[in-house]
Amino acid sequence: MSASQRQDLAIYSNGCIIPPLNPAFKSLNLVTYQQGTHHTWLTQALLENALLDTCSLNSDSSQTARSLNNSRNLEDAKAHVVVVSFMNDLAHWSKNLKKCNNLDVTPSSPNFTFLDCFTNLFSKFITAPTSAQSIEAQVQELFADVTQKIVTAVRAKPAHQRLIVVVENLEFLIAATCLRANQLLCQVSALQNIASHLYVVTQLAPEAIDVSTVASSAHNPVYKATDFLVKMIYRAHLVLQVQPLATGRADDVTGVLRIVRGGLSEEMRLVTGLNVVEKEYLYLVNKDGNAKLFFR
């Protein structure tokens, strides 16, 4: 690839990455990733942008970031960020967020809440994954707990501050238990309702989905996973897709980032005036997890 110019990440028509607060509008954003092209570099950029309004992916801000030796103070963060993870613990996220403008997140950080739905998922919360009777109640309880913790954490939040909620891999609940997509989507709506903007990060394995299937059983894992993903795209305002190059592995390009309008993108445009500007970036991630964006 010849000297391709480094690009800045911009999603909406006003150039921003995360939309501003709008009391009449709560957005649902879907982030999909595949094996080989993990989402961590993108999700941490979104978190950084939510908290600090900066973006380490962009060429200019990374220089100012490195000039700061001490960790960034989250007292005056631009949003309250909640990360709910079904696949990783806080140690994973605080290590990765350190690369983003030296963000220092701990259990006691202001404006940042981590809800661990991973470590004790099956030892405490979902003790009966196979039971159809208990699963809905257990999932209900799990999410009620999550919601309660979020509400408590933002009790002192000023009204003008956005609440950004990022949920990592909740589709795993559908795969690992007898939970159905509709039941999980209920919980997604509930989370979207309490947040300003909800980001759902989920894996998309092209071999394990089938849109034209006619499943013989409601418990068929391919059917359930596809059901969830398709319905999510219909109700999303924005879809960010991280996927490998069609040609496979390359030394100078890790993968492709696609910015796609979701099924309800028109709703966002009509209510907030913000439009998703569709585009495709190429990106490169180095061994430390730092990423750069390019155009084709």
Next chain:
Amino acid sequence: MSTPQNSIVLLNRLLALKESAPFLLVLDTLAQSAYSLVQEFVHKSQTKEVVFLSFETVNRPIYATQFVQCDSLSSQAIIERVHALLPPSAPSAASTKSLVIIDSLNYIASEELSGFISGLMTPTIVLVGVFHSNVPRLESPITNYPQPAEFLTYIASAIFEVQPLVTDSSIDGETLEYAVENLRLPIKAGLNGAVFKLVLVSRRKSGRSLTYKFVVNTATHEVEILQEQDEVAANDDEALLKDLTTFNLTTNKKQQLAKDQVELPFLEAQNFGPGGAIVYEFEKDDDYDEEDPYEDPF
């Protein structure tokens, strides 16, 4: 035969809820959402009472006088809520009916769908229900029971199938279908936009259904007939021939019709029937030698 103008009038009447059509079905795909068309219904009908039954919408629309979160309610509970909000026994003197919008019928189990629709229907409401086509289907637990899509298209008074107006000429139907199957929608191609194609199937009282194709622009609220691909091509040819010389090289429709009806010679010979290409018919002036063993049989 209805003229193009008539079809536009029909569409506008349907959108304004002026036709006697109690259940209107909107079919959408991942490439084009029904959202914009539903907005058009609200805009054209100017109806005062809009009940929005939400299975997947979180943001309450401005136009909704009632907003019901249905994802955790049973079908029966939803029907009761709607009847409570819009009593069916209200006098039907009002010129415009009440509009009940269902943002997605995909969340109702196939066995319950029939009861749900008929339970909701009353003479004073028009039901506009959206059904997402790309959601994976489930075999009914009862053998032979029809799929929701089949059932809904069967009972609907009119079917509005929205399709994307693809602005990228490199994307044909097959490419788009393949992309949707892999959940990788093409970008910068006009998908999920405010301007889209609409295939309307309208059922007359006799049961006969007529199909019309439109391009709907929900930003300007304009509707026009969709020009099919070959008609467009023919128009291009005509435009080319017109300005070539001072002679009139074009053919108008009458001339074209006359041309098509001309019987070309040797057409029969071009149709190769079974057997040989030569058809021999024995007539009175021919003679046949019966004693010659090598004479051609026919």
Next chain:
Amino acid sequence: MSFRKRSDVIGAPGQPIPTGGIQRGIRGLPQPISAQSPRGEPMTRGVPVSRVPPFQRSQMFTPTPEVVHPGVRPSTVTSQPTVSTGTNDLDKILLHQGLPLGTSLLLEESGTTDFASVLLRVYAAQGIMHNRLDATKAAPPNTHVIVVGQQSDWGKQLPGLYKGSRKDIKKAKVLEHESKLSVSNLTDAPAPGTGSAAAARDLKIAWRYGLNDKKSSGSSENTTYPDYNNQFDITSRLIPTPSSNEISYIPVTGTLFLGVAEQIEGVIRQNLSRVPTKIIRVVVPNLLSPTLYPPHFSSSMEILPFVHQLRALLRKYPGNLSVVSSLALDLYPKHSSTTVLLENLHDAVIHLLPFNQEIAALIERTYKNDPTKIQHGLVNIYKLPVLSERGVMDIRLNEFAFKNGKKKFEIEAWGIPVEDEGEPEGEHGHQTTKNIDF
């Protein structure tokens, strides 16, 4: 005669000339510090503390001896503590020179072969070897192996150490014999010169043999971590067989797969309560094999919560735990949703793809003069620990091939072999002459 520590700076101001005995400070063992030679203090004070990574720091800091595990080294990519899988080439393609602690590896295998079993047994044997480094058994055991779904016979089939090539073994035997003779020679007492010359010769051979031994046990560049990994001989057996305080077997029975995870955690807690720095290697051979696991465990609602629990355990004990599992892809196809999720839950995924008949025949023909070059299959990389989850695209297909030799399991770069044309010997030659002669 004076003895100095190797790392000591000679002539540094304020350092008294030592008169005391040999002091060993490098491995962190306590030193005998006498009142007359306060060698200990300046040593530690002189060491610059701030820029030394914690690992090496603990080696030099003698007053507070951090127990350094001989089987752990910092990763060559991320510097986090890493253990060896026992197979040097596998360590290399994982990029960290091993499997970082707190991560898991899934070995997938196509076909009905079971090369993965070899790798798993070596992984377990490596752990046992670390336990047995301390011959005096003064220190508590530093490693424990947990095997899921197998019984004690599995432990009896662990490979023993590679003792060197046949030549080296013969030399060792000869040496043994000669040493016996030289003793009796001494008592007969002919020229003392011959005795000492023989002794000197023996010493030379022994020295050379000793060097060979070190070389053949892998880790040639690792003089800093000499016990990190060993080379194993799969035709030999590990003797004595691992005892119950070195290895545990967890049965896969019961109604809930989660119950198995609970048992594993129980064993982990038990071991760590006694020795908090213990390394625990969990081996899961032939995950979900119908011959070992009850059928209902294959349901995604059983297997996925179980593997999720393993992942949670790995993150709970990131300084102690390591997991390696194997999966037969013929039984659980690569693109089925369960396998996709198993790959998602593991930190590293390597796929062994033995060659089909045609390619195997081609390779055998090409290398028929040099059977050591014959490769047995491809090694495809799908996920690497830590790096893949940072976003690096690590999928490498058709780049590596493996050779399952008796001495070791080798992984090398793969290229389609080109058959040499015009080889005059063999049946080809005869055939052409036959044809010409009619």
